Amino acid sequence: MSVKTLWKESASMIVLAKNGTKNKTFNYDVLMFKRSKKTSLMPNHVVFPGGVKESLDESTNWIKHLNKIGIQEKCLKDLTLVHGQRPGIFTKTSPNSIEKEIALRITAIRETFEEVGLFLCRGKDSFSKERQYGVFKEDFDRKHWQQEVHNNPSKFLEMCEELNVFPDLWSLYEWSVWLTPASDKKRFQTAFFLVTLNEKPNLISEEHEVTEILWKSPTEYFERNAEVSLQPPQVYELSRLANLSEIEKVQKFASERNSKGSTLFLPVSHKCKNGSVRILPGDDCYPDDPNNCTEVVRVDENVDTFCSTAKRCHRIINSGSKESTAILNFEPFDGHLSPINVRNIVNKK
Template sequence: MNPGSKAPVQSKTAAVPGVRPVRTAASLIVLRDGAASGRGLEVLMLRRAEKEADQNSGASVFPGGTVDTHDPAMHASCCGLDDAAASLRLAVPANGLDYYVAAVRECFEEAGLLFASDVSDVPGALVPLDALPDSERAALRHAAEQGSDALLHMCRERGWQLAVDRLRYFSHWLTPPGMPRRFDTRFFVALAPQAQTPSADTRETVECLWLTPVEALSEQRALKLMNVTRRILEQLRSFDTAQACIDAAQALREVPMIMPRVANGKTGRQPVNPWEPAYEEVGRLDPDGHGQCHHTLEPGLVVRLSPHVLRVTTGAQAECNSYLVGGGEGNAWALIDPPADAAALAAVHAAAPGEIRWTLRTGDAAQGASDVLDLGGSTLKAVQSSGVNAWLLEEERMLFSGNATRADIARLPEPIDWIAPAQGFLRTRAEPMQPLLKPT
């Protein structure tokens, strides 16, 4: 998500022809409490260098990058956390400690902050890098940036250990399908080390800023923010102090993976997050991320939801939907919830691929002469239960629900996989993921 364009790195996903590989990555969100009274929590933001073919070019991000092939060798040089405990925390079978190592290493390379302790010095205290001569600090950082096992040799020679126990697992994001490069990224939070001053490396990063989340999100700052960065900053905005965020991360029992999707709309191609209305529909219609779906509904928009279902959006403000269901033998169609406006109704008829033989409405107390309609290979069944008056396309388990609430639909005994509402997008029966992760 925030990883730089460093290469080459090990991919934990086997390459498949025509499928973009997913690279494992880690990012460290460094926090502190502002020195000025009342500023509260501040987060370290890095501005990435402008580079071609880099989807994060010029963006303001947290330090981070891909897991390196040399990171597993650092396990013996970590303190306070072993691979078994790290893997359990990240819910992976093994090599969970690789992510912690990568987060520490990338933070040192990109921001000049090293989460490491001197085993011969004060127990648990982090190395005071600012006490070293400038030339020595620069040499250590340059060596680590070479992407070899320099960090391993540095720790062994100086008696340092990576203080991975200072990191708290906070968030897990997977880049949407269809993006040029995809990353499976674990985000950690940690308090900024004392006696260390962050600085850009001038190669991957060109600026370091301590900002409150509100400042980082403000239109006045006009930072270029990737979707994941913006959403995490919105989470951080709810914490008054850096320690409060650390404590909340420690209290999280599980950290679900969040994978946005991409879709088109009036504002162009945009990420759609799991808690947004269009998410489930985009996943059904465009699972590979070709950008063929919409994240907004507009009057006159016709969408084929399946070989047997078309949706026509007719309401300018209310996003009212009419559905055409059929297309089987004889190419006969049923129109569910026709619009009252004559022009809109004409548009629905124009969108029909064949004859509209039945006109049905949700919410009717009596659906008509028959409770079951044979559409020439597919079947519409009237559903009248628990206050819900709807139509069910049995073969696809798709319910045309009208204005029934999700709670109303949850009480229905019929097997339902998809809900086609009178307003909004196609969705599943389950509750959507919540926008912000909270401790339990």
């Protein structure tokens, strides 16, 4: 395996919470935050919370902890019953590790706690494997533990043991998997999970990574005055969510789709005269082996001309500004939502 094909595994969480506002198009907002300009990865970009998987996230010590608080291991079974596409990120690291569907959920919850202080967890008394709103805990020294976990991820299990709780894995729905293009220097294969909350939590920004916490509807992130810089996965996933204006419908859809699997989205980057285009699976221009596309493809045309030649189109288009648009003109994979052109919605306001 060449250096260009190596990547780190990570997990992100798409957090939706009821906004309690009756005069808005959407009855929920999506949690994102602006990364510090000092961070080595995507400085100043607006992202979903999440980060790199740590070895302890897949340790069998989590099973031991689960048993100690009175929850049987068989309760985890439903999280692993997926019948569709399984990207490599869900392959067990070793026979002695826990299933990756569980480990990556732990990663997403831990990283979200590290970055914004949101701790999704349940105790024995509140345990339920039924699909429902996520449960979060705030009545403990969050600031102290947030710093402890940030400095040493292994402290996350220690915190759960002290509080006698377990990460709320059962409220997270498998949503998608993205892999950074082979032409990028730093690469991550990331599992995205979605969770819905009945109310907005009180959040605490991690001082080194987070400069601003944002709660906006899917379309508000695309408004010109929002002044946010979104990466392709964020553009695509917000464009999917824009189909559903009620959090109850999002939760129902995510719950029903949860076991259908995820097609790996590995974009192939093209540079046109006036912008860029990222080609996604199923597109007429998508290569047989996208991992071999270790250089950005140069196209001697403008974006519109290049895109007009494809009958099957699955791509993210950027015409030389921050205003990216996700396009899919055929049936989406894995029973998922198609992204819609949010720019058209925003521009009509």
